[in-house]
Amino acid sequence: MDYFAQQLINGLVLGSIYGLIAIGYTMVYGIVGMINFAHGDIFMIGGFIALITFLILVSLGLTAIPVILLIVLLVSMAITALYGWTIERVAYRPLRHSFRLAPMLSAIGMSFVLTNYSQVAQGARVKPIPPLVTGGYTLHESADGFVIRLSNVQILVVITTIVLLAIFTWLVSRTRLGRDMRACEQDQTMAALLGVDVDRTISMTFVIGAALAAVAGLMYLLYYGLVDFFMGFVAGIKAFTAAVLGGIGSLPGAMLGGLAIGLIETFWSAYFSVEYKDVAAFSILIVVLIFMPTGLLGRPEVEKV
């Protein structure tokens, strides 16, 4: 039971990170109708920028951890958001009225560009950092000495996710931008006729998605203490799985799916085998797409002629 509780905590933390990435997939799919294959690599770029900012701040002599974290968060969100914006401008916008597979192929190309760009720019080796947020709480200690621990990093990850989700939900449901986004999702032509700047709205979608991916990158860096140029690929597929599981296009669904994937992966590793945890995640993707293509909270898609 204690072991189970510990795995539950770990799974929820991992799921929060996946959920943050999944929101980017689901938003872009909802509005543009394409799978942004490069989104996992945006997450990786976010992690790298967080790492570099952190290094610079430390070498400048800054010691207050909350201040460092805040600056790192803002810098990585800003620069990664610019990456998202640029990629949409360069690789996706010219293809908006091209044939069906073109944006997907362009996104695959972009994913290669980003992966190899960071490999060329920062080297192929794994980049570790010392733990920044240390300490934690012992929740429960069983008779045989097994301890359920809740570390401060885990609390930080979950709280950041909740706060961001609150801000994001407010953004989508209460602001002008959110209304434009929902309008574009329903009917781009009609939205444009009614005075919504479709290009700008799509750009903002990519910006917001990339910023959330940057947060996920920072959380990953804090939680695991390392980044490498290849981490975007697997994390991207898993986050996409989360988006599909929750119902693509649905924002609460993405978060729910993220948590589900995090839990499944953690419990699979804990009770079955660590080697096959990725196989488990990918199999879930296939099973979900086959048996409930609309996911948990998604709307059924009507095929238009």
Next chain:
Amino acid sequence: MTAHSTNTAKPATGIPALLKSAFVNALIALVLFSLMIGIRTEAGSDGQLTYWTRFGELASLVAAVFGGSIVIDLLRQWIGPTGTEKLIPPAVQTGMSFVGRYLAPALLIFTLLVPVIFYDQRYILDLAILVLTYVMLGWGLNVVVGLAGLLDLGYVAFYAVGAYSYALLATNFGWSFWVCLPLAGILAAFWGVLLGFPVLRLRGDYLAIVTLAFGEIIRLVIINWQELTGGPNGVSSIPRPSFFGIPLDNSDNGLAAKLGIEYSPTHRIVFLFYLILALALLTNWVTIRLRRLPIGRAWEALREDEVACRALGINTTTTKLTAFATGAMFGGFAGAFFATRQGFISPESFTFQESALVLAIVVLGGMGSQLGVALAALSMIGGFELFRSLETYRMLVFGMAMVLIMIWRPRGLIGHRAPTVYLTKAQAISSDLVKEGHG
């Protein structure tokens, strides 16, 4: 990373506007590259991260973006956004179609003569074999992507199934290549059906992701199922192919001794060359024949519009399954050849990059054009070889090329996809002008 398309909405006119847009692009580039290029991090010997600055590289990159953005804007103003195809005068066009008609036979004859011309140059022979392997893979994937319009991102899985089928059957049971080759194809086709069956209902991009996941699952299982596949260490000492039972070695009953000529290791290379050429031509021939059959026509109809296809009474299930199985079978053949040529296989050869490379060949070749795919494989693999010294930049350039091709000529650089069957009379609209169906 070029930030040049920032101005697509309102084209810049005049020098000040040009400079302004270039300046904005350079500024964006500066922010993008500031940390990733300007700072280099590396883990030191004690595990601590250190960093150093590279402002020189950063400045030159930003300057390159500034200059590049001016050049591209100027080019755009001079040539115009839509004039690229109209620039070719009619005389050149007829000349090109004349060349196009005789290019394929000429290429085939040249390919047949490659071992004769380059007999002494082992390097060129090896490269030619590699190119032909990718031509075959491209033609195999072409059935799935180019003809049936099903985006398959996990094609390498079937390549892996074929390679491991041959490697394991040959090393464990000592079966010969010629027995294993059809088996490898059948097994790969079986896996193709197995994958195809559940994903039939999925739309284009969902299908792509599922095939990608499938490819990764196969690779992960190969890595982790150590008792069967040797895990990351792979399978080594895979038997070389024989000339229908006669080994190609330096022994008394080898082919050289039987023919009474002096043994040379090049014999085997030449044999491998003709083997893969025959396999590739088989793929090509089968594809061309299938396109004339009802099933091939159904594939092309499926690519154009799935809903219309169903309305016309075409069984989309079997159509998709046969496309998957046929493509997978050729992938399996190519895999068995790969295993026997290398003599050693490991999961590293079957990563997603490989799938993307084959897919890029098909896309570059114009999705459906057989000659286009062959030329694309030649230019792609040849290009990779030319820039071998720039190993680390290779995939970066590859990715950029894929994006640029999609923007510039989404229907392929070289080839041109034409339907096999069309109405000869009263054809008001050419098929190129018709919008792609939303299947």
